[in-house]
Amino acid sequence: MRPDALQDFVGQGRAVGPETLLRSLLEASEVPSLILWGPPGCGKTTLAHIIANNSKKHSIRFVTLSATSAKTTDVRDVIKQAQNEKRFFKRKTILFIDEIHRFNKSQQDTFLPHVECGTITLIGATTENPSFQVNAALLSRCRVVVLEKLPVEAVVTILMRAVNSLGIQVLDSSRPADPLSHGGNSSSEPSVFIEDKAVDTLAHLSDGDARAGLNGLQLAVLARLSARKTFGKKGGQSYPLSRVLVTESDVKEGLQRSHILYDRAGEEHYNCISALHKSMRGSDASAALYWLGRMLEGGEDPLYVARRLVRFASEDVGLADPSALTQAVAAYQGCHFIGMPECEVLLAQCVVYLARAPKSVEVYSAYSNVKACLRGHQGPLPPVPLHLRNAPTRLMKDLGYGQGYKYNPAYSEPVEQEYLPQELRGVDFFKQRRC
Numbered sequence: 001m002r003p004d005a006l007q008d009f010v011g012q013g014r015a016v017g018p019e020t021l022l023r024s025l026l027e028a029s030e031v032p033s034l035i036l037w038g039p040p041g042c043g044k045t046t047l048a049h050i051i052a053n054n055s056k057k058h059s060i061r062f063v064t065l066s067a068t069s070a071k072t073t074d075v076r077d078v079i080k081q082a083q084n085e086k087r088f089f090k091r092k093t094i095l096f097i098d099e100i101h102r103f104n105k106s107q108q109d110t111f112l113p114h115v116e117c118g119t120i121t122l123i124g125a126t127t128e129n130p131s132f133q134v135n136a137a138l139l140s141r142c143r144v145v146v147l148e149k150l151p152v153e154a155v156v157t158i159l160m161r162a163v164n165s166l167g168i169q170v171l172d173s174s175r176p177a178d179p180l181s182h183g184g185n186s187s188s189e190p191s192v193f194i195e196d197k198a199v200d201t202l203a204h205l206s207d208g209d210a211r212a213g214l215n216g217l218q219l220a221v222l223a224r225l226s227a228r229k230t231f232g233k234k235g236g237q238s239y240p241l242s243r244v245l246v247t248e249s250d251v252k253e254g255l256q257r258s259h260i261l262y263d264r265a266g267e268e269h270y271n272c273i274s275a276l277h278k279s280m281r282g283s284d285a286s287a288a289l290y291w292l293g294r295m296l297e298g299g300e301d302p303l304y305v306a307r308r309l310v311r312f313a314s315e316d317v318g319l320a321d322p323s324a325l326t327q328a329v330a331a332y333q334g335c336h337f338i339g340m341p342e343c344e345v346l347l348a349q350c351v352v353y354l355a356r357a358p359k360s361v362e363v364y365s366a367y368s369n370v371k372a373c374l375r376g377h378q379g380p381l382p383p384v385p386l387h388l389r390n391a392p393t394r395l396m397k398d399l400g401y402g403q404g405y406k407y408n409p410a411y412s413e414p415v416e417q418e419y420l421p422q423e424l425r426g427v428d429f430f431k432q433r434r435c
């Protein structure tokens with residue numbers, strides 16, 4: 001089902017469209033070291049497969065490793081062979097590493113000198129942001145190709161290719177489906193039909209992930225075949241079991257929403273929580289609810305979201321509305337007690353509360369200033385002033401601990417007293433960053 005040629009690679013015009021440099025390089029078989037970065041099922045492995053196919057025509061070796069199963073020794077073996085091929089046969093080697101982010105930094109280091117001296121051309125595929133997951137030195141020697149979620153039309157094209165190659169017939173939903181009008185079927189295999197709107201819905205629900213769409217199609221067809229449902233009854237007449245119809249509701253069942261909408265472990269998890277945080281900060285309750293829904297419907301852990309809300313209540317709402325923290329902690333505990341799906345409304349309530357609450361970063365900023373002051377301090381930290389020290393023993397009293405301390409409740413008027421160490425006298429962390 002994977003295309004072998006660039007002209008069958010759909011979507012991704014920005015990365016490998018006709019006018020792009022990468023396309024010219026690929027067509028000239030001048031493959032540079034690449035990191036293919038994109039969400040699941042957008043065509044990273046497929047693009048590597050096309051490059052492999054093209055390389056073979058130009059006698060270039062193409063070796064594939066998966067970072068999930070390959071060991072460092074496997075990489076060394078590939079490199080050794082690549083050196084021999086280069087030295088004795090002047091043959092180039094392209095090494096494709098799927099899920100390169102799964103290699104740790106020292107494993108990635110293994111390639112570095114060999115990419116540098118041209119023994120291998122590296123193609124790495126990753127769903128994770130390469131700036132965090134790929135060794136900086138290696139990254140600087142590779143061209144990063146950003147692939148995007150496939151547009152709906154591209155997924156429709158991919159699904160229609162699959163439908164055609166499987167011999168499934170597409171029913172035009174604007175015309176009433178009458179299986180008898182589709183000719184007889186003499187073989188023992190049932191004829192499979194699919195509603196055109198089912199293909200369309202599948203493409204929409206796939207969220208730019210062609211693999212999810214293809215798997216959904218496969219599951220829906222297999223489910224129908226094993227159930228061997230007929231087209232149903234029409235006018236009291238039932239249709240033969242040799243005809244199978246895949247409907248829109250079949251494909252919906254064939255897709256697992258959680259898999260499609262959200263990648264809990266990957267970049268999308270951080271993108272969505274960031275969008276939620278920023279929407280609340282911007283007091284856009286509606287957008288905040290949307291991002292919350294994206295996460296929860298995608299299977300995010302509600303306690304993870306609740307923890308972030310607790311943090312937000314203090315960081316962004318702060319003393320502008322101190323009960324925000326109470327709300328957020330209550331939401332966290334409520335989620336803990338009742339779990340999903342019941343706790344979704346608790347989180348929704350809290351998200352709206354926080355989005356609508358007045359905001360203040362006064363405490364957050366002042367505390368950040370304290371941290372900056374402490375981290376930037378040179379030499380030993382100043383001692384705690386003696387008058388602020390507790391003096392539970394005679395020795396401590398004799399040493400002057402607690403001496404001169406003014407116990408505020410004992411004074412009816414405001415008390416003049418220094419609370420910071422001597423060298424920080426006059427510093428106001430609410431006003432200044434440095435001390």
Ligand SMILES: Nc1ncnc2c1ncn2[C@@H]1O[C@H](COP(=O)(O)OP(=O)(O)OP(=O)(O)O)[C@@H](O)[C@H]1O
Nearest residue numbers: 001002009010040041042043044045046158210211
């Ligand atoms: N741009 C595309 N053009 C044509 N077919 C595609 C494209 N993208 C994906 N496909 C089809 O979808 C299937 C999955 O694609 P592929 O394995 O290349 O995705 P991927 O980006 O490597 O995903 P993952 O990160 O999950 O490994 C392939 O079998 C291929 O047929």
